[in-house]
Amino acid sequence: MPASPPVVLFDVNETLSDMRPLMGEFEDAGMPAAGASLWFTEVLRDGFALTVTGENPDFVVLARDALRRHLATTPGAREDPGEADRILEVFTHLELHSDVVPGVTALRRTAELVTLSNGSSAIAESLLTRGGVRELFSQCLSVGDAPLWKPAREAYEYAAQQTGRRVDELMLVAVHPWDIHGAAMAGLRTAWINRTGAPFPSCFRAPEIEAEHLVGLAEILGVPGD
Incomplete structure (x- = not known):
């Protein structure tokens, strides 16, 4: 033992x-539920890339940026500029x-x-x-x-x-x-x-x-x- x-x-x-509740939040914003997992993976990817180059990025900054990309590139997603912050608020209260x-x-x-x-x-x-x-x-x-x-x-x-x-x-x-x-x-x-x-x-x-x-x-x- x-x-x-x-x-x-x-x-x-x-x-x-x-983090499963984020799937519903993505759907409410007009994005696929599976996009929540992809979003988190992208945040980590970007953070790891910056880490390799010797930087220490702010997680929330990367998370908000990745959410805005998803919202901007998903057909039918909400165009409300505050939508990324709304989803981030849910993320911080899991x-x-x-x-x-x-x-x-x-x-x-x-x-x-x-x-x-x-x-x-x-x-x-x-x-x-x-x-x-x-x-x-x-x-x-x-x-x-x-x-x-x-x-x-x-x-x-x-x-x-x-x-x-x-x-x-x-x-x-x-x-x-x-x-x-x-x-x-x-x-x-x-x-x-x-x-x-x-x-x-x-x-x-x-x-x-x-x-x-x-x-x-x-x-x-x-x-x-x-």
């Missing part, structure tokens, strides 16, 4: 937040996945909990507060205060510095294979939350642990139950 780490470091977008509250409650029994997001720490704070679990987390970190976005090594090293721990004392928990790979390459332990049942990409360094949900991760780590 894998040992429970001193610090569990959570990704935020999609790992903790349930709810937690159903497994998060019981999962983080269990994991907190043996580890310090911290978030590290490519988005803002304020969004993470708000998300956890709405879910009633903010007090379980010691810090909500953002790459906006780090040298670069994840999956750059510097982002994970920043998290280790902020917790006062070595990188190998942190376990990164994420749904994104690219995040798992970046953390592993930086020396962190990793746990992939695979809610979809998809295979892990063979091009990336495999996670130490794979679990269907956060409650399952706690069980794999041998965290005592209630």
